[in-house]
Amino acid sequence: MLLKVLSVGPLSVNCSILLDEERKEALVIDPGADASRIIEELKDFKLVGILATHGHIDHVGVVKTLKERTDAIFYMNEEDLFLLEDTLWPGFDRYIGAELPCPEPDISIREGDTIKFGSVEIRVLHTPGHTPGLCCFYIPQHSLLIAGDLLFRGGVGRWDLPGGDLQALKKSLRRVFEELPDDTLVVTGHYDKTTIGHERVFNPYLRELL
């Protein structure tokens, strides 16, 4: 499996593309913007699935375009359905280039689910707090966590947006830092990647929250 991370849109959302070079299949996680760049990366592959860590429009902004062009199945936790048409701020959808309304997921994912992709098993960790339905995608075979807006390099997801919950966020962070090894590579929701070990030592928020 090959991982490509594209930084898309004005908020530098990390859109992860998993490529199975043997089967020529692809999965896209958090296609927030820049549909044409994402489609360019997929040109020799069949897109079989679209995963969203959560329902904020900067993470699902071009699900609609990808769904229209492919037969890909869209996976998201149903507790974030209420966010799919929420622009969060007036004009935010135009600013980030989101195509609304985002289609509803074909499959609602939940804690403990696994999604098979070629020889890889993607484990769904339901980690609410930033939004009620936020799910991280953990691939133990590759020591990889796609964390969405749960965690950033040097930061954590905000909990003041609709459906945010600080107590839930603390619980989710505690759980991830208890369960995952230090060498786990973390693709965060925006900006730089990190590792569980790096954040355990250097993240100033975790000292207070955990």
Ligand SMILES: [Zn+2]
């Ligand atoms: Zn978000």
